[in-house]
Amino acid sequence: MYSEKVMDHFANPRNVGEIPDADGIGKVGNPQCGDVMWLYIKVKDNIITDIKFKTFGCGAAIATSSMITEMAKGKTLDEAKKISRQDVATSLDGLPPQKLHCSNLASDALREAIKDYEAKKAAKA
Secondary structure, eight states: OOOHHHHHHHHSOSSBSOOTTOSEEEEEEETTTTEEEEEEEEEETTEEEEEEEEEESOHHHHHHHHHHHHHHTTOBHHHHHTOOHHHHHHHTTOOOGGGHHHHHHHHHHHHHHHHHHHHHHHHHO
16 A cells, blocks of 8 residues: 555655745645645745645645655755656655556646746746
C-alpha cells in the first residue's frame, strides 16, 4: 500500500497552514476524487522563503502536499518549477498507481502559486 514516507507525511504533515500575506497562491482540485489543494508561497530575491498548504483530500494528497513544501522551500522559482509529478512520487518512495493523480495535484499547485506570484509581480511593474 503506502510507503513509510507517505504515512509519515500524512500523519505528521509539514508546513500546514496559510500564509495571510502570501506572494502567490495556487489552488487546484481533482473532480475525480474530490481532493482540493491550496499552496501559499512567500518569495524573496527569487527564492521561495516560506511555503504552506491546506489540503482537503485523501492521505496521499496530504502527503504529497507536505512533501512538495519540503522540496520547494529554499529553491529558486526556476528550480521549483522543475519539480515534476514524478519527483514528488519518487521522494515519497512511490505511490500506489491509483493515487498517482495526487502527486499531480501537488506539483500543479506549486506551479499555479508561482504563476500567481509572477502575474502579481508583472502587474506591479
